[in-house]
Amino acid sequence: MVKTHPMWNDFPNVQASLLECLELIIEKTTIENKEIEQTVIDLIESQGKLLRPAYFLLFSRLGNATQDAHKRITSAAASTEVLHLATLIHDDIIDESAMRRGSETVQSKHGKDVAVYTGDLLISVYFELLADATDSVDIIQLNTQSMKRVLLGEINQMTNVYNTDITYEDYLKSIKGKTAQLFELSCYEGAYFGQCDPEIIGQSRSIGQNIGIAFQMLDDILDYTQTPESLSKPVLNDVKQGIYTLPIILGLETHKEAFLPLLKKGEQLSESDLAALVSLLHETNCIERAREIAKSYSDKALASIDTLPSHPEKDALYSLTKTLLTRHY
């Protein structure tokens, strides 16, 4: 029985549509190979937050689309989650991560072969859902460009691994690609498929981008402030793998001499080194400063949402964004 993350209990309308998206994803990934089919079902049942289709659906409801568009909206909304799942699975191959969302990762449980093919299968399903949703090749092309930008963000992050000269601009470029791009696409496509007024379509992209940036920054901050239990995933993993995110980058900017000796240990960072690093981040105010920067992006997103024309679903969009960007999980 497919369920959504409990956060959606407070948004029953969105929840019902998200369940339709999940059922469609399972239908489209039903194949003869039961191991791969089950891999997708396990991922779906691990109750990710479904933020990309949720933002798609919320924007779509601000528009003038009639019931006729329902199937297309479900299909295109589902496609955003499918691309997200594909990138998660392929990222876990690269990170050699053992855990994701409180469960073993696909590659840890089923091996690299299943992980590579399941990711590839999901990319084909991503374009299949899009082609089911639209007669416009321009929308397909928009998605190929978005997928490319997501990958370039990931690749940019990979290039900067263990780079202690990484700048805030490098970081922003990576997260605009790897995370914000898909939020931007989801908000825009929601507005497009929901046949919103041009002014909403026009604002949808930058709202999505600001939400995506704030979301990733917050995620990166939580990696230094939460426990594995509260996040259902390991913490302090990025730094060991040489992925320096916002708090560390702020530390390197202002207290490079203090951070370098720890960072230079690379993969050899011990538990006590990690504890020292976390203390240092707090002492140098990096966590607090990172929170302020993240807040500046979430404030921008909320301010833009606030200017959208009045609509019952606008409040849901605002309150979801507010909750999401002040979360501790």
Place this chain on the structure above:
Amino acid sequence: MVKTHPMWNDFPNVQASLLECLELIIEKTTIENKEIEQTVIDLIESQGKLLRPAYFLLFSRLGNATQDAHKRITSAAASTEVLHLATLIHDDIIDESAMRRGSETVQSKHGKDVAVYTGDLLISVYFELLADATDSVDIIQLNTQSMKRVLLGEINQMTNVYNTDITYEDYLKSIKGKTAQLFELSCYEGAYFGQCDPEIIGQSRSIGQNIGIAFQMLDDILDYTQTPESLSKPVLNDVKQGIYTLPIILGLETHKEAFLPLLKKGEQLSESDLAALVSLLHETNCIERAREIAKSYSDKALASIDTLPSHPEKDALYSLTKTLLTRHY
């Protein structure tokens, strides 16, 4: 300087168009990350046979398309090679292959991370080239289904690894997906984009499928009859990895008791075991029988090509297919 495989020196018209496809692929994969960009260039320069775009181009020339369609034809023809390259790179991650086309594989040279992302980037470029080539979402959808079938063929092969009860039907199903599907698509799309008469479009799929099946069977036979030097890749690799192809399957069908003791050694097969296996394949006539089966498919393809309406490029199509399916390289 991009060059094609020397086999195309005998087909200068096709060669010129193939070079345009390669240049377009390089253009579309020009990105800021030089390692990944170079990875694609290296693959292109390793001079694969470019069979999929070649069949696309040959079929397109049997049609009525004018010069106006030239760019679209180049773009769609290039897309078939790009999907092929993406699957090669991802397959090498799974096989942990060290060599391909006489060069180190992407993952062996650059690591798994570059291999995963380069494959994914190529999948996005595949759909980008298609979206550049057509206004028809149906063509995009045809490609999502083809890509899915290619993957299902690969997945089916993975499922049967070390399965000594594998049947000829299992094998045929795998190669129809993993290889023949893309030949079928290339011939069909060539006929479609070249605006061929309906009778040619109608035959293009089955010609492509028969060529693809014969091509893969021949490839699998060469693995047991050639040297690493003549093929520019390692030989006898499949059987160690538990991938039982046509010759072995014929052996298991008729002389199971003779093959089982060797196959049961799995990854532990020594050089002398492999030599014994090759001798056994010859003694039990499996190589010869496999050649006959492959020939039945190439004969079907050639007979269908023969029935196509008379056209200067028809002879090139026939002679390429004849050469390709009787090759020893």
